[in-house]
Amino acid sequence: MPLSAAARALAARCLATANEAARRMARGDFEHLPGYAGLPDDMKDVEIAATVRHGVRTFLRQAADAAREPAGPGPAVEEPEALFRERAAQRAAEGMPLDLLLRSHLRGAAVLWEVLREHTRPGEEAALVELSGALLRAQEHTVAAVTRAYLDEHAALAGGHRARRRALVRDLLAGMVPADPAALAPLGRHGSVSVLVLPAVPPGRGEGAEEGEGTHDPVAVRRAAHRLQAALDRTAGSDVLTLFDERGGHALLPGPLRDGDALARRLADACGVAELHCAVAEADGPGGIAAAARTAAEVLRIARACGRPAGLHRLDDVLLEYQLSRPGESSARIRALLDGAADRPDLLGTVRAHLAQGRSRRATAHRLGVHPNTVDNRLARFTALTGLDPTTDRGAALTLAALLLRDTDGAAPDTPA
Structure with a gap:
């Protein structure tokens, strides 16, 4: 938006103090933001300071050059959001919280307004109002660009993380144990692993629904998987390794599983069904997960076939039926x-x-x-x-x-x- 000559003159006068304002933000005002003090010094002194300096100088330079009427075709206007987007993606990859990143941009705009106010001379109040409006409009675009870039990078990282976890579960269920012990960190240090098997459950059916009813819309299946994941995470107190699809799923919980009936009720509530059958078998370690999964799947099949009440089933619950179902000569x-x-x-x-x-x-x-x-x-x-x-x-x-x-x-x- 074009600015008056007085506003352009005020912006030009402040431009000489851009470097000082950037240092003031990066090593002064930002230190009061929650979580900022713990950031690495090189990030503050180099990357954040350079980003702040770029933003301050770009805004003031564009304001100083803003004429009342468009000057026609000419050099492209510098876009400060390009660097902001790049830094936002980097901060996401480094694990900086989004709220801290956005607070730094908002605080930066507040400090820049203070710089403008400090350099405003008597009679230039209208010019300050003009620049304040321009600053608010610029901040709106900046916050939107930064948030979008951060969330896009965060989603990409999370997608890769989830894909690696699902691949780990597939390998363990297939009997393939990673050679790198660090890959097994999600299983904890309990040694044993409780392998939980769930049937195909129609999600979002509400009270009174039964297993096996309804259709398995992909979006509904993902929603049910999300609710099941949340219930399992609350039970274990950590992120549980899971693998869910429209046919059911597996969950690998560290250590022995206690109060299984309560867990079955929570999982039924998460799926929105009245009753839920599930089964669990314990593996001595990662190498026994595949066998435990097969046992739990068979226990679940037998429990449902025999009309057992809903809940969590173990091999001891169906020992006779398990033996009777084994193929043999007769x-x-x-x-x-x-x-x-x-x-x-x-x-x-x-x-x-x-x-x-x-x-x-x-x-x-x-x-x-x-x-x-x-x-x-x-x-x-x-x-x-x-x-x-x-x-x-x-x-x-x-x-x-x-x-x-x-x-x-x-x-x-x-x-x-």
Whole structure:
């Protein structure tokens, strides 16, 4: 914006004091900013001082040269934001807090205004007002440019950091342990690692939602992953290594996991679901993470297949079921016992619920929302088709083994009506 001759004269008079004003800021006024005193001396004396000097001189020189009417085509006007953007990106890479960086720019503008006021002569008050307005407009552009450059660099650094952490989790889950001990620092110094496995959970469904419902929009999945990460970080008191996608995820928590049911509730709340099944297995160290992840995944599969209540499951919770689900010489014959009811998911689902409810017909009826006589009729029909009687101890054991082996083969889930 063009300035009056008086404003240009005031700016030109102050230009001679630019170096002194820069030193005053870098080694005087800025020292009172929270966190500034702890910065390295070379950063203050060289980089910050040079940046301040550049900003002060550029503003005053442009103000001194600002005519009332545009002079037509000519040399390009110097852009102070270019250096500010470069320094902002550098400060982000060095870890300077954004609030300290912005405070330094705001304080610099305040000191420059004081310099203008000190050099204002009687009768030049209107010129000071003009330059004050120009300074405020320049500061608006500077703060926007600095913030954008800082955040862009910070986002790039954070993206690279997250990518390295995800790559580390992938390697550990694949059984590849980095040779550099420093790469394992996020696992802490506990030695053992709790490997947590989560199912695919539809995010943002609200109270009353169940696992397996809804779609997995990429944005929703990222939001759910963010909420899960926050809940895990609060539990561990540190940044937890995680790897989440629409199929579920893994989390590597340092040390043994305590109060797992409370963690499961927090994770369910984070996902916005009423209930959440998850499983954990402990690894003795980084080299055991891959095996622990496989065990936890199998425990989770079995716990859900057997109708276990929601919560965090361990191998000890499903020892018998785990053993029954192991393939062996008799697996094919046991699995074939269900062939007669293979096309009746209502019967298979009812039997599964019956076993999960301790073979209580009333509890099963309540779980399925049907009359107890309906449960009896379905169980009788199941027995007629398969020869298995899940109301007896031996029949229940064989039925459970057959269901677990059937699930191992990846059969479609049973949906009782």
